[in-house]
Amino acid sequence: MLLIASTVKAQVKDSVSLKTAIDTMSVVQSIDSTYLMPNEYPANDAILDSLTIQSEVKPEMLSVERALLDSLLSPYYYIEIDSTGKNPYGREVIITPKYRMVIDEYTLDTTYVPIPKKIDYFSKRKTYGIDTIGFSNAIELVSIKRTKKAKEPVWWKHKNSIGFDLNEVAFVNWNAGGVNSVSGLFKVEFARLYEKLYTIWNNEVSARYGLNNQQNTGLIKTDDEIRVASSFGYRKDTISNWYFTAQISFRTQFTDGYSNPEDEDPISRFFAPAYFHLGVGGRYNLPEQLFSIYMSPLTLKSTYVLDEKLSNEGAFGVTPGERSRHELGILIQTKWEKEIFKNVAMVNNLDLYSDYINEFGNIDVDWILSFQFKINKLFQASFRSHVIYDDDIKTKETNEDGEVITSGARVQLKQQLGIGIIYNF
Secondary structure (H helix, E strand, C coil), rough: CCCCCCCCCCCCCCCCCHHHEEEHHHHHHHHHHHHCCCCHCCCCCHHCCCCCCCCCCCCCCCHHHHHHHHHHCCCHHHEEECCCCCCCCEEEEEECCCEEECCCCCCEEEEECCCCCCCCCCCCCCCCCCCCCCCCCCCCCCCCCCCCCCCCCCCEEEEEEEEEEEEEECCCCCCCCCCCCEEEEEEEEEEEEEEECCCEEEEEEEEEEEEEECCCCCEEEEEEEEEEEEEECCCCCCCCCEEEEEEEEECCCEEEECCCCCCCCEEEEECCEEEEEEEEEEEEEEEEEEEEEEEEEEEEEEEEECCCHHHHHHHHHCCCCCCCCEEEEEEEEEEEEEECCCCCCEEEEEEEECCCCCCCCCCEEEEEEEEECCCCCCCCEEEEEEEEEECCCCCCCCCCCCCHHHHHCCCEEEEEEEEEEECCC
């Protein structure tokens, strides 16, 4: 097979004779007969330079030369002739091989693989860049606190408040007379309300304790109360405002109480008295208007007097010598909260109870009406009135002879007006 491993460039003038072209082909054949390796081929330019040039050959011989080159070399080589080349020979012949030789490293067999015409095997890759942006002001890193959203509404509502009221009266050379006094009242209130679809559960704990100190008299208690209440209600659908409700409440005091500061014997003590209510009934609740009414046709009322001296006296309606008294009757409770004016709120609590067994029709009243006047977030003025009428609590008076006379029940009234600090959380 005729094979030229490298490109052969032959520079020949237009006047080269046919014989010279034939001699050129014989030279090419002689090169192929030696089976030289590609790097052992003699220089193409040296072979072409050895060709003889005869100016007598006519230009028509160019087509004969091209036909001869095509017939001998075209199966194995690509032939290109450029007659416009500006060089000493007047034209340029480019011969490029179509195959390359491959030797198997194990069998040492020789094969010829076609050489692709395309020389560029890799396409150009486009690269993209981002220009640097300059800022006239420095960028500050800001930390953002993430807040998780609740998966469902918050069914619990809470109320916590701690307050202290202070009242003071002082006289210096006051012609109209008067007694210097200072009084203080400490109060706390905690409430937890759970309301979801068909159920409502309300829990309240409150406490109050007040003292008054008058000149030449000493300390005397002005307020003393502990209240705990819890009620649980259930309704048949989410449209109705009526709840089937069970309720429990408890009320007592912290320390001993006296009619006069100079008395030695107390008229009330811790758990003397203590009131306990347990009942079932229905509650009509309007949360938008902050109004509710509870009616229980079956309510157990228990009065406890754990002080021996007071129980022997039959205080607070218990049988002398007994520590407790139990009644079964009907209980009605209402609670209404309303903002009357801006920063003026009213809270009205009214309890009415009547015993079925003992003198049905006599109604025990426990009514608390209070007003809060908000000054700012911290200071608040308050007015509170407390009315109690209990047919079981008899009044006692001492006559001129020093005898203690027991009379009927009377209306008990207490009013308080003060200004102080209130903290809600």
